[in-house]
Amino acid sequence: MARYLLTRAWQSALTLLLSTIVVFVGVRALPGDPALALAGEDRSPEALEAIRRHYGLDQPLPVQFAQYVERVAQGDFGVSIRTGTPVSSMLTTALPVTVELSVLAIAIASLLGVGAGVLAAVRRGRPAEWFANALALIGLSVPHFWLGLLAILYLSVATGLFPASGFVPLLEDPVDNLHHIVLPAVILGTGLAAIIMRQTRSAMLDSLSSDYVRTAKAKGLRPRAVVTRHALRNSLIVVVTVVGLQLGGLISGAVVTEQIFGLPGFGKMTIDAVFQRDYPVIQAVVLLTATAYIVINFFVDLLYSVIDPRIRVTGNPA
Amino acid sequence: MTTAPASTATTVLEMRDLSVSFPTETGTVSAVDGAALDLAAGEIVGMVGESGCGKSVTGMSIAGLLPGSARVTGSVRLNGTELVGARESALRRVRGREIAYIFQEPMTSLNPVLTVGRQIGEVLQVHERMSRRAAHARAVELLTLVGIPSATHRVGAYPHQLSGGMRQRVMIAMAVACGPKVLVADEPTTALDVTVQAGILQVLRDLRDRLGTSILIITHDLGVIADIADRVVVMYAGRVVERAPVTDLFARPYHHYTAGLLSASPKPGRHASTARLAEIPGLVPVLSTQPDACTFADRCPAADARCRESAPPLEVAGDGTDHLAACWHPCPPQPREANR
Numbered sequence: 240m241a242r243y244l245l246t247r248a249w250q251s252a253l254t255l256l257l258s259t260i261v262v263f264v265g266v267r268a269l270p271g272d273p274a275l276a277l278a279g280e281d282r283s284p285e286a287l288e289a290i291r292r293h294y295g296l297d298q299p300l301p302v303q304f305a306q307y308v309e310r311v312a313q314g315d316f317g318v319s320i321r322t323g324t325p326v327s328s329m330l331t332t333a334l335p336v337t338v339e340l341s342v343l344a345i346a347i348a349s350l351l352g353v354g355a356g357v358l359a360a361v362r363r364g365r366p367a368e369w370f371a372n373a374l375a376l377i378g379l380s381v382p383h384f385w386l387g388l389l390a391i392l393y394l395s396v397a398t399g400l401f402p403a404s405g406f407v408p409l410l411e412d413p414v415d416n417l418h419h420i421v422l423p424a425v426i427l428g429t430g431l432a433a434i435i436m437r438q439t440r441s442a443m444l445d446s447l448s449s450d451y452v453r454t455a456k457a458k459g460l461r462p463r464a465v466v467t468r469h470a471l472r473n474s475l476i477v478v479v480t481v482v483g484l485q486l487g488g489l490i491s492g493a494v495v496t497e498q499i500f501g502l503p504g505f506g507k508m509t510i511d512a513v514f515q516r517d518y519p520v521i522q523a524v525v526l527l528t529a530t531a532y533i534v535i536n537f538f539v540d541l542l543y544s545v546i547d548p549r550i551r552v553t554g555n556p557a
Numbered sequence: 558m559t560t561a562p563a564s565t566a567t568t569v570l571e572m573r574d575l576s577v578s579f580p581t582e583t584g585t586v587s588a589v590d591g592a593a594l595d596l597a598a599g600e601i602v603g604m605v606g607e608s609g610c611g612k613s614v615t616g617m618s619i620a621g622l623l624p625g626s627a628r629v630t631g632s633v634r635l636n637g638t639e640l641v642g643a644r645e646s647a648l649r650r651v652r653g654r655e656i657a658y659i660f661q662e663p664m665t666s667l668n669p670v671l672t673v674g675r676q677i678g679e680v681l682q683v684h685e686r687m688s689r690r691a692a693h694a695r696a697v698e699l700l701t702l703v704g705i706p707s708a709t710h711r712v713g714a715y716p717h718q719l720s721g722g723m724r725q726r727v728m729i730a731m732a733v734a735c736g737p738k739v740l741v742a743d744e745p746t747t748a749l750d751v752t753v754q755a756g757i758l759q760v761l762r763d764l765r766d767r768l769g770t771s772i773l774i775i776t777h778d779l780g781v782i783a784d785i786a787d788r789v790v791v792m793y794a795g796r797v798v799e800r801a802p803v804t805d806l807f808a809r810p811y812h813h814y815t816a817g818l819l820s821a822s823p824k825p826g827r828h829a830s831t832a833r834l835a836e837i838p839g840l841v842p843v844l845s846t847q848p849d850a851c852t853f854a855d856r857c858p859a860a861d862a863r864c865r866e867s868a869p870p871l872e873v874a875g876d877g878t879d880h881l882a883a884c885w886h887p888c889p890p891q892p893r894e895a896n897r
Contacts, residue, residue, distance in 0.1 A: 450665040457622055457660075458680045458731070459653035468679075472670050547670055548715040 243544060243551055251537045258529035259311075263304050266522050276516050277320055294320070311526070317519035319512075326523045329508060334527075336406055337497070337505035339416075340424055341489035347428030348435055349482055355432070356439025356478075360447055361466055371436065378433030387426045387499040394422060404501030423500040427493060431485050438481045442474035449473070475546045483539035487532040491524075569738050569771045570596035570619070570656075575631035575641070576847075577614050577623065588614045590795040590847040591631070593871070596739060596771040601761070603786030603803070604775045605818070609841050611795040612775045616741045619773075620656045621648045635739065654684040657732035661744035663724035667716040673700075673727045674712035680734045699730040703760050722753035726760060733764055740764070743775045758785050779822045783807060788879075791815050794841055794852040797871055801880040809890065811874040811882035813857045851885065859886040 274290045275282065291297045295306060310317065316326035359371040395403035401422045407415040446452060447470050455469040494506030505524070512520035544550045572594040578587045589611040596602055604612045617623050619633055621640060633640045635655060640648065660666040668676055677699055678692030687695065693712065700708035703726040716724055725745060732740055742761065746754035762785060764770055774785060782789055782803065789806045791799040791814065799812040810816045817837040839856040849868050854860040863885050874882040 450660060450662060451668040453622065454658070454660065454666045454728075454731075455668070455679075457620065457652055457658040458683070459649045459651070460679065460683055461649065464679075464683075468671075469668050473668070549669060549717050 244541070247537060247540050251533050254533050255530060258533070259308065259526060260304070262522055262525045262529065263307060264300075266518055266525070267300065269516065271516050273320060273516055273518050307522075316523035319517055319520050321512075321515045321517045321520075326519050329520065330505075330523060330527070333503060333505045333508045335409065336502050337490060337493055339409060340420055340427065340493055340497070340502065340504060341486060343420060343424035344427035344431065344489060344493075345482060345486050347425055348431035348485070349478075351428065351432035352435025353439050353478055356436040357443055357466065357471060359436065359440045360443030360470075361462075363444065371440075375433040375436045378429045378436075381430075383426055383430055384495050384499055386429070387423070387496060390422055390426055391499070406502050419500075420502075423496050423502060427489070427496045431489075434485070435478065435481055438477050439474060442477040443470055446470040446473045472546070476543060479539055479542045479546065483535050487528075487535045490531045491528045567598040568595050569598050569636060570594070570773075571632070571634040572615075572619070573632040573634075575615065575618060575629070575633060577611070577618055577630075578628045580626060580628070584845050587844045587847050588627075588795055589618070590844075592792070592795075592797050594773075594790055594797070594800075596773060598738075598771055599765055599769045600788065601765055601772045601774060601786050602788045602790060603782035604773060604790045604792060605777060605779060605782055606792035607777060607841050609843070610792045612792050613743050615792070616658075616743050616773060616775050619739070619741060620652045620658070621645075622652070622658070650684075653680045653737070654735040655737050656739045656741065657735070657737040659725070659728050659732050659740065659742040659745045662748050663721060663728050664716060664748075666728060667724060669716055672713050672715055673719070677712075677727070677731045677734055680731060684735045695734070696730070699734055700727070702733075703727075703730045703764075704756070705730075720753075721749050722756060725749060725753075725757050729757070729760055729764070733768065733770065736768055737770060740770050740772045741775070742772060744777070745774065746781060747776065747778065754781070755784075761785065779818060791818070794844060795847065796852060796868075796883065798853065798884070799874075799882040800871065801882075805880050809875065809880075811880070811887040812853075812884045813859055813886075813888055814853045815882075816888045817856075851883070859888075861886070 273294075274287045274296060277290050278286055288297075295303060298306070314327055316330070318325055319329065355371040355374065359368040362368050390401075391403050394400045402419050406419050409416045447466075449470075451473075452465060452469050455465045460468075490505065491509060492506070493504060494510060496502075497504040497506045505527075508520070509524045511517070512524060572592060575589055575592040575594075576587070577589040578585050580586075592611070592615050594602065594604075594615075604615065606612045614623065614627075618627070618629050619640065621629075621643065623629065629641055631641060635651065640651065643651075667673065674693055674696045677696040678687075678689060681687040681692040681695055682689060685692075697708045697712050700712060705711050705723060705726050711719070711723075716727070719727065725748075729745075740761075745761070746757050749757060758781065761772055761774070765772055774781065776782060786803045789799075789801060789803050790797055791806075791812065793812075793814045799806065799810065799815045806815065807819065810819055814837070817835070820835040821837060823834060837856055842852060842855070844852065847868075850866060851857070851860065851864040851869055854864040857864065869883045869885045871881045871883040874880050874884075874887055
């Protein structure tokens, strides 16, 4: 087990370094000269030169990279070329919004998706399955922005049950914070729930027809114990994989929902930075997204080994 | 359709006229037709037949383990209590406590993500209301009982960490945890090495001797039957075609199918290595309805018009009262030479 952990940690570190390099090189390969974008009206060669020197853009790439890594290690992501604010302070306001939204959305999606998936598998061929399938199809095919707009229209504007937009930090007022974030989280969670439901259902159908479930029944266990302890436990690998992937995607992928509900999150920050060729911000955003994926994957692998003892021994998800 | 055998006072399990059919997309498939069987206390009965003859379905139907789509009629009584059509909750109390199962493939029949101790303990927690700790301690004793060395250590192992033979021993430990009256062993040695098979059969025999468990052993292997069974039931295409004490059956089969089975299995010294084993021509039919005819007629060397017009009942054959066969034209003596 310790060896498995160590191997996975080492792999994660290596992936992180590689993604840093890719991010660094990739941003510099983007078309357009940031010095030109910054210079505005004054595009004299002297002015451009001064800007390049000020931001270290005149140094050779390896030197720039070394300086970059050193600064990042100290939590310094540089200063936004556009606004002049430190990127780290932009992140401290934007990240908590997105992390809270994502975690809440994924929690809702998991509860809904796993519950409906198990139900659909256990009640196969009966009304409960058709109902769950139909709901999942709707969840998959209805666009989120439309669902979000409907929710704002009926639950905020018409009835005033929820605020239509804005955000209050969790630490400032937890109740008001939840009030603001529940609706976007539910909207975001429903589409994800549909995917989790489909995956859970097919994994459960597999385990329910397995020999060990027959054994569990032959032991005289209650249906609930057969389903949860035996069938679901063996289906969890699939569920954890899907949920992990979705959580990673949410960190950078909640843009539309954030936009509709006026949440000052990570997604909005990313879009703005890309349009304005704000190198330091793009770098920070991409690096953080990559890190989020790597960390989440590490925990997913950790969970694999908790769920399935065979993975602990071979070191591979078999 | 069957004559009940001389039922003794100690009969534990009584199966009468059991029929099972499954609805499929192409129509109903009849898997078992009028099977009858008795298990006395401490008796080992072997059920033998080709794949698809309905022997596993018969075994599964005893404790109502068939899928919900199966249509089961007839009667299975455990100490006089009817199990066919019993409520699910009543069957749950029987399963694992009074009737326990061992299956063919111990790797897939054990849950890969739970320790063997947990899986054995589970039965005790459900039926004996033991605490998890007490169940764990009992699991160690059970593992020792079925001959697993260093049981205190192995109780925490996962199925993939054990050999095939050990896994099957774990299955047996799990099955006998609550001291069941009946043990249904469905091809318990088929997936195992020959050397391991003997050990598993020995464990089953020991359990019978020590706990008085009645065992129904389902197999296609006549060697296993000869080794362990007291009595044999031969099944063909969903019907019981012959039933006899094991020595009688091997010495003098009456049904041509039984005779065919016997000559299709190797015997040391016979034919040396020159001759091929005899085979029974044709395949087991898949039946949508059970015809009023002998289902073996198409493959039988002795079949005539009568065999195709009416089904032979399972009747006392020969001198003994406990040797029964369902055949209009029973085999002559020394059938192994007579059969090709």
